[in-house]
Amino acid sequence: MNEAANSNNQAQSFDMRKDDxxxxxxxxxxxExxxxxxxxxxxxxxxxxxxxxxxxxxLAREKNESTGH
Structure with missing residues (x-):
């Protein structure tokens, strides 16, 4: 599997939702x-x-990769 496909399968830390x-x-x-x-x-x-x-x-993915998590 290529790197781009791998990055798409990684868990997200942030998402968006509709507000008022x-x-x-x-x-x-x-x-939060x-x-x-x-x-x-x-x-x-x-x-x-x-x-x-x-x-x-x-940024979260890069941070996790740099700390070895």
Whole structure:
């Protein structure tokens, strides 16, 4: 299996859900909104939320790989 297929099969750390003001990016382990520089990521456009989920999952995956988990 190639590396791209492997990365798609890895568990996600973040996902998005609809909220009253748009979309919330949240930590799937705690169901709490993700925070960037202390700011909860709520009320986002769908495009921004989708991009942020991808970015945060990539960063989490890289962190796990660098720590050997």
């Amino acid at each position: 003001a748009g979309w919330t990016v949240y930590d799937i382990a705690t169901y 909104p993700a925070r960037v520089n202390g700011v909860p990521q709520t009320g986002l456009s769908i495009e921004v939320a989708d991009d942020l989920v991808d970015l945060l999952n990539t």
